[in-house]
Amino acid sequence: MPSSVSLLGLGSMGSALARALIAAGIRPTLWNRSPARGAPFASSANLTDSIVDAVERSDLVISCLINYAATRSSLDRPEVIEALKGKTLVQLATGLPADATELAEWAGRHGIRYLDGRICCFPATIGRPDAVIYYGGDAATFEAHVGTLVALAGKSIYAGENVTNPTMLDCAFLSYCFAAPMAMLHGAAICEAAGLDPDLFFAALPSFSADVNRRSVSFREAIRARDFANVQSALQTDLAGARMWLTCSSELGVDPAFAQALLDVMKVPVDEGKGALDTAYLFQTFRGAKGRLPS
Numbered sequence: 258m259p260s261s262v263s264l265l266g267l268g269s270m271g272s273a274l275a276r277a278l279i280a281a282g283i284r285p286t287l288w289n290r291s292p293a294r295g296a297p298f299a300s301s302a303n304l305t306d307s308i309v310d311a312v313e314r315s316d317l318v319i320s321c322l323i324n325y326a327a328t329r330s331s332l333d334r335p336e337v338i339e340a341l342k343g344k345t346l347v348q349l350a351t352g353l354p355a356d357a358t359e360l361a362e363w364a365g366r367h368g369i370r371y372l373d374g375r376i377c378c379f380p381a382t383i384g385r386p387d388a389v390i391y392y393g394g395d396a397a398t399f400e401a402h403v404g405t406l407v408a409l410a411g412k413s414i415y416a417g418e419n420v421t422n423p424t425m426l427d428c429a430f431l432s433y434c435f436a437a438p439m440a441m442l443h444g445a446a447i448c449e450a451a452g453l454d455p456d457l458f459f460a461a462l463p464s465f466s467a468d469v470n471r472r473s474v475s476f477r478e479a480i481r482a483r484d485f486a487n488v489q490s491a492l493q494t495d496l497a498g499a500r501m502w503l504t505c506s507s508e509l510g511v512d513p514a515f516a517q518a519l520l521d522v523m524k525v526p527v528d529e530g531k532g533a534l535d536t537a538y539l540f541q542t543f544r545g546a547k548g549r550l551p552s
């Protein structure tokens with residue numbers, strides 16, 4: 258009896274996807290290049306050492322290998338292509354827009370329905386209602402499988418027909434994903450350098466982050482209206498605080514690179530005479546010259 262879903266790849270992320278499918282009551286077929294990684298799923302999934310067999314067993318094939326090159330070298334074989342024909346391939350490895358376009362074209366040439374996805378969370382979050390995965394490709398194909406895909410991420414978000422859209426959204430997510438943890442660790446380093454227990458800082462993080470995240474409401478309004486005059490915090494005030502932050506943390510011996518980099522960005526609009534506008538104006542700074550409001 259074929260299972261409804263086959264999953265290719267049981268690395269950190271693939272294993273989390275497998276656990277989420279199983280938790281949703283699905284018995285998936287699992288394939289990994291190194292079969293030993295299937296051992297934890299021996300009683301809850303159909304394990305196979307053959308990628309052809311994995312693809313033959315299901316109409317929905319989800320692939321989460323290390324990158325597109327690995328995906329392509331695993332799938333681009335006559336017997337695998339034959340088994341995939343008429344089925345849906347959901348590709349979840351991280352890559353560049355061109356990778357998504359090339360794999361979508363390859364799938365199209367072989368009569369394989371294709372969705373390109375980007376996982377915007379860590380393995381521990383997979384399967385939760387707030388886990389985010391963006392998908393691009395044919396809307397009807399997404400609709401046909403979203404009932405299964407929500408098992409992987411409660412927020413399985415359709416990003417449009419263009420298969421490169423999830424990559425762009427992943428890139429936007431990475432801005433936050435890289436900057437926020439760095440900020441946490443920088444704050445903890447300041448505490449320790451000052452002889453304070455970093456836990457005093459971590460204990461307040463839920464409040465700090467909720468307060469910062471609430472700013473997204475006014476940021477969205479300002480960006481939509483291209484109006485940055487509704488000030489919660491003026492750029493020049495931010496910059497003065499950032500100078501204090503850099504001086505204080507540097508004097509403690511904390512590496513200044515992170516604070517200096519942020520201060521350098523904040524200086525740009527102030528030097529352009531926009532210091533009285535809200536922090537939201539940094540959006541324009543990041544957009545570059547094309548995005549700037551006239552002086």
Ligand SMILES: NC(=O)c1ccc[n+]([C@@H]2O[C@H](COP(=O)([O-])OP(=O)(O)OC[C@H]3O[C@@H](n4cnc5c(N)ncnc54)[C@H](OP(=O)(O)O)[C@@H]3O)[C@@H](O)[C@H]2O)c1
Pocket residue numbers: 266267268269270271272289290291294321322323324326327328330331349350351352376377378379380
């Ligand atoms: N982990 C995260 O936090 C996270 C978050 C978002 C997105 N992602 C993305 O998810 C994808 C998988 O990440 P991961 O964390 O699961 O990586 P991982 O733990 O390093 O696992 C890599 C997987 O790719 C397989 N693989 C590597 N080279 C291969 C090849 N040439 N042919 C066939 N299979 C090959 C590995 O098989 P073997 O076991 O045989 O080596 C393993 O299943 C990546 O594109 C990553 O960027 C990960």
